[in-house]
Amino acid sequence: MANDDVAKNELRANILKALANLTRVCIIEHLQDSPYNVTELSKLLKESSSITSRHLNVLKQAGLIEQEKRGTTVIYSLASDGIPDILHSVDEVIKINYEKYRVFFRE
Amino acid sequence: MANDDVAKNELRANILKALANLTRVCIIEHLQDSPYNVTELSKLLKESSSITSRHLNVLKQAGLIEQEKRGTTVIYSLASDGIPDILHSVDEVIKINYEKYRVFFRE
DNA sequence: AATATGTATGTAAAATTTCGAATATTTAAA
């Protein structure tokens, strides 16, 4: 594998790492509906604002979300329309896996 | 967020965790070309077969790869065609990020 | 100016992941 490909896969792995957490997947899902500030998100997630803020920072460092400051509040939103597509492609794989083993779960 | 959605996001996060590692992304990329056994993959990856085997196990537990045993060798392959799509959707997000920050991105 | 609100961060502990080396297991070949 060429060095360029390894570098590319490093970028990929970094994005995937940022997404590979239940709370952060939930954040992405909420931000698909609408932008939210930290307090709103922390209530939706049932997490402290401190924890929420840290998870938002991970997503921001990965370039997956953006922030707009308004006074003391910071409103977060998805950085691009392509981000939900990642979750959708994951859903497709989950569906296929489920169908593959579905026979074992039937009575 | 409904309990069902949290459960769904847990499944998603588990798939993403399995992929969120440089070596494992490289494994997926190689398996797009062809099935490989552990020794072949470990040479391609320049990793020990022990490490390679462990990463393969993580991918297998997540249902992303399958194995076929032939004598002492075990041949691994992608469990579904949908898996490369996950990487492609990640690539799209990377491209958009790079364009946003005006950094050259080679296809 | 004092206070309250929203957000971020320092720090340490807990939890999880990754690794390296050694060892075990299975099967094929000698």
Next chain:
DNA sequence: TTTAAATATTCGAAATTTTACATACATATT
């Protein structure tokens, strides 16, 4: 049966991530 090859696993250590709590910081309100 003995040896070799391929793969998997055990174990402890190192590295990374996540959390909890306290605190800091900026800004708005009284």
